Amino acid sequence: MRWLTLPDGTRTTGRFGWKAAQPTLASQSSEAFFLDMGLSTPLHPEPWGDCTEAQTACRNAPHGREGEDGFEIPDSLLSRVVAYVAALGVPGTPQDASGARLFASTGCARCHQPALPTADGGTARLFTDLLLHDLGPGLADTLPEPGVRPAQWRTAPLAGTKDALARATGLLHDGRARTVEAAVLWHDGEAATAVRRFRALPDRQKAALVAYVSQL
Structure with missing residues (x-):
């Protein structure tokens, strides 16, 4: 079991990701937007994804942070993605x-x-x-x-x-x-x-x- 500390100090367990690093579908989705696509969210406000300080061209590249609420993926969009993922069906189990x-x-x-x-x-x-x-x-x-x-x-x-x-x-x-x-x-x-x-x-x-x- 992996214990995580949330921004408000609450302790909870990780459930999502290869290493159980994320406690909720919202945090897992935000992490994917941030690391896989370089898009800012309320949980990851930086608009350059995982570009390091040494990667100045990457950090200075155009981005859409000036969008709704100052995020490329605002809460209104993130909540829809989470609702969609939560509603995905599970494949049937073979009758064997x-x-x-x-x-x-x-x-x-x-x-x-x-x-x-x-x-x-x-x-x-x-x-x-x-x-x-x-x-x-x-x-x-x-x-x-x-x-x-x-x-x-x-x-x-x-x-x-x-x-x-x-x-x-x-x-x-x-x-x-x-x-x-x-x-x-x-x-x-x-x-x-x-x-x-x-x-x-x-x-x-x-x-x-x-x-x-x-x-x-």
Whole structure:
């Protein structure tokens, strides 16, 4: 679990981003606008994104900070983006009882929890616990982040794996795994026991588990 301190001093837990660095959809969306697109928001008022002080040309480039409320992405627009993201549907879960049992018995479901409760009393079948876990040195990142070890990653939601495989963009944080089986075998650390159980499965059951995850 990653504890974060909000601007008002409140302590809360991170839930979004590869390293669980963001506590809300609003902060995650603001971070994406700021770092990925270089657009200012109320949470990130600088109009030059992540340009450093040494990158003077970048910082002096034209921007739209003179827009509504002095931000390129004002609250009125940010709130619409957050509402849209919050309303996105979750892909259906395959009706595969044997695959689901294998997913649980190997220990995959310990972190990739099939369902989480929602504020309205329902459930979201995301296949994640939205928490940080140490996945071993093989998946350690070289980019330091305060308060997080290099091998710690927030459990990636498996909902949408089918679409990711269809796009052939790769799995894991850096896209290194081209198949579900490869992604599983990269796991270590807290997931080492689950990986050992996966390796020990007969080929037919191993293929069934991979097929189950591939359809999420």
